[in-house]
Amino acid sequence: MSELDSGIADCLRSWNHFSGSRLQIQAADLGWNLKAQKLVNYEARKLAGIPVLVATASAEGLAAGLSAHSLWLSLWGELQKTGEFIDELYQLARASQKKRLVFGADEFHFLPGIPTNIPKGRELIRHLREHQWTLGEVFDLVGRAGSQAALRYIDEGEELAKDRGWTVAALPVASAEVAEPPTWAAPPTLSGEFELDELDRFLHQEFPGRWHREFNFWRGRHDTACARWLGLWIKRKLAGFVRIAHRGDPEVQSDRRSRWIPGALRLPLAAGNLTGEGGAPPDDRAFNDGCLGPIGVAKALRGCGAGRVLLAGALSRLNNLGVDHVCIDWTDNESFYKHLGFERVRTYRTAFLSTLKSTL
Template sequence: MRIRLFRAEDEPAVLELWNRCMGEAFPLDAPLFEQNVLRDAHFDPEAVWVGEDAAGNLLAYAHAKVCKEPLGSAGMMPEQGWIGALAFVPDEQGKQAARQLLRTALDWLKKQGRKRVNYGSDPAHFFPGVPAEQTLHQQLLREAGFAIGEHVAVDLVRELADYRVPDEVEANLHRLREEYAVRSCTPQDVPALLRFLQQEFPGRWYYETVKRLEVEDTPRDILILTQGDAVVGFCHTFHRGSKRIGPSIYWRKLLGEAYGGLGPIGLAESTRGKGLGLALLCKGVEYVQQQGAQRMAIDWTDLVDFYGKIGFRVWKRYHPASLNL
């Protein structure tokens, strides 16, 4: 068995390996792999590895990341590193290769001067943390020195056949219509949207919005809450027509052909307490439904009760996993 750097021609075998390892819960395809790894701004060709047996068959895959550009106000995070994913053949030889890849990744991150490493939650992440059902991954991470936290982040899911905006939400929007409105973002709105994000959510949500706007033909799939000429809320939505594969639609194969997703979503602090967060959420779900989605997901949250108000239920669970180098 040997560990070596990933080569472009390894991609089909990596996808096959990933899907053998965890494809039932997290089916990976080439567009998502290329978006989140090979074309990501934080990609480093020296930080993607495979383990292979004597015959050249892949046994394990892993990649690590450090910031290559500032994550909004969070900056370059010079002490933070990530292991973005680990996939391996579920046998003894595969587990041994995975252990070696974890050591290789941690050694590389240490050489980059990193003092803290998270599994998942990286820029262009696949996972917010280690999936709760991946007990073997958790075992290997613990062996490597990671602490697995008790906190649970979740992805949520909802069928849309029976969805409609609740009457009380429509009534609230009608009552506030002189001051607030929910609508799709236009190109002319983008400067106001970015000013709002820089003020209210200047870190990763600002950064991820900028990255999305670079690839989409139009900003209309970002809904905005306006107060006069000002943007005071935002909601990303995703569907089959989206060019960016948002985190809520990563596992779209499991959602079916008519898939959709939502998030992140946020309001200016000054607008909270008026029911506008729920209104923006409801209108976001309605918008996804109008794009033809029949089933949709919301990713990486712990607000189960809030989203549960309109029928979302827990779909996937993740635990934080971190290590101090």
């Protein structure tokens, strides 16, 4: 077992011990995802005896635009000595010559940040706030694609799309020569690799940074053959996108472990076990679990219903694929999804300090 594998195992034992059945994370999913990408280097360490994962930008990540001055961290253990932990954290930053410290919010969101229910967690948060750290809170949400609320939302979105002449259609998978049938309305003329290039241009213009980098990572690993990318088309022009995937997708079944990239770390537990009940073991994942995201529309179209149509189209496609539970991960917009029946299953506190010098 490598040092990273051993460190991951230590982190997960600690995390899963105190986090309860709704927050379980599997070693195979976390380990594979950490190693699959090349933009960030991960290292397992202990600070004040507490397991942490530390991430820094790789050479490839630096070339893609990641900061050379950032140190991403994830706290996985039961904090006992807050002062000692902070002292060792700052010592690590000095030794690494990093000026920006971040809990959670790493490039691929594989580091959960600060768990909300750890002993002395509030003490740590209070200390960080007193020392000018910027704090945030994000959630993993789970809902059902076929719930009554979701089905009403889908119907309303379809009516809005028809009324405005908008189209929600899937980009072709990498192995296909033509697009899948549209979710709604007639698709624009689509063929082969062109749509991926158009999505690349759209993300570069509308969402430069992390989403654009992650798309190119996924594209390079042929993720377009195992996840579904839907586009919102207005007047034959790409105006929004969303990515969906699920474990039961036939495109994934030929090699589920090596090709399952999207959302593997944060997929919900099996049906009936979301509240720790139903008899399923804590690490059991339902075959038809799925994930949705990222999702975004062009800046000029926000607030006019484009996002509503796109989300409704994604839920419709997931429902048609037979997906049961759907995870929307790392969102701070809980209120928006709540009326669709999505519930919070994990909460993370993020924190960052942009200038370490003022604290040392």
